[in-house]
Amino acid sequence: MNADDLIARAAGLPRQRMDRGAARRLARGIEADHASAVAAGVDVAAGLDLSDPLRADASDADQLARAASLALLSRFTWLQPTDEMTWSDELWRMLGYRAAEARPTKELFLTHLHPDDYDLAYRAIGAVWMNRGVVQLTFRMLRKDRSVLDVDCHLEALLDDDDKPCGIIGAAQDVTPRERARREVERLRLRCETVRTALAEW
Numbered sequence: 001m002n003a004d005d006l007i008a009r010a011a012g013l014p015r016q017r018m019d020r021g022a023a024r025r026l027a028r029g030i031e032a033d034h035a036s037a038v039a040a041g042v043d044v045a046a047g048l049d050l051s052d053p054l055r056a057d058a059s060d061a062d063q064l065a066r067a068a069s070l071a072l073l074s075r076f077t078w079l080q081p082t083d084e085m086t087w088s089d090e091l092w093r094m095l096g097y098r099a100a101e102a103r104p105t106k107e108l109f110l111t112h113l114h115p116d117d118y119d120l121a122y123r124a125i126g127a128v129w130m131n132r133g134v135v136q137l138t139f140r141m142l143r144k145d146r147s148v149l150d151v152d153c154h155l156e157a158l159l160d161d162d163d164k165p166c167g168i169i170g171a172a173q174d175v176t177p178r179e180r181a182r183r184e185v186e187r188l189r190l191r192c193e194t195v196r197t198a199l200a201e202w
Helices: 003-011 017-039 060-072 089-094 106-111 115-131 176-201
Strands: 074-079 084-087 134-142 148-159 165-174
Touching: 074 089, 084 089, 089 165, 115 134, 115 148, 115 165, 148 176
Parallel strands: none
Antiparallel strands: 074 084, 074 165, 134 148, 148 165
16 A cells, blocks of 8 residues: 555544644645755655564555654754755644744754754764764754654754755654653662662661
8 A cells, every 4th residue: 555545544534623634734834844855856765664663564554653653743854955944843843932933944943942952953864964874862842832842853864866965854852751750660660779789888
């Protein structure tokens, strides 16, 4: 089952008004990303590989669920020839903005990186650019109100016809509850070790 089959199948599913609005926004975002990439001379078809998320051995329900989860990720692209960024509606919402409330730029994006994780994110972006590969990492971001988010991020290089990097595409997911739980477990573990050490010394 390919993406066209998924779209055709999804078209027959009952939808609420909010679902239709979200679908229209997603379609506009994909069209804008595609137009920007084409304008910058990117071969947009060369790097596409849907075999994993839409693999043939997955059930129809699994593939629809996977496609839906991918659509909800906060996506962004940066194109080096034009220095242009695009953000999906989900990314605007994740950072606490109304959709397209401001102009998406590298500078605005960097202001939302947590100061303690800036170097980590910067090194990951550099690795993607230099190695023309894929990097996945977890780091913190700041919302518009300066509250902290933990984010899982997938970064991938966009390549031109000469196989040279010409941009970066990313997808982010808010994993704040998971990371808070992990930090609390680690805090309790360290506390127990400290208490055991203190008792042993006493």
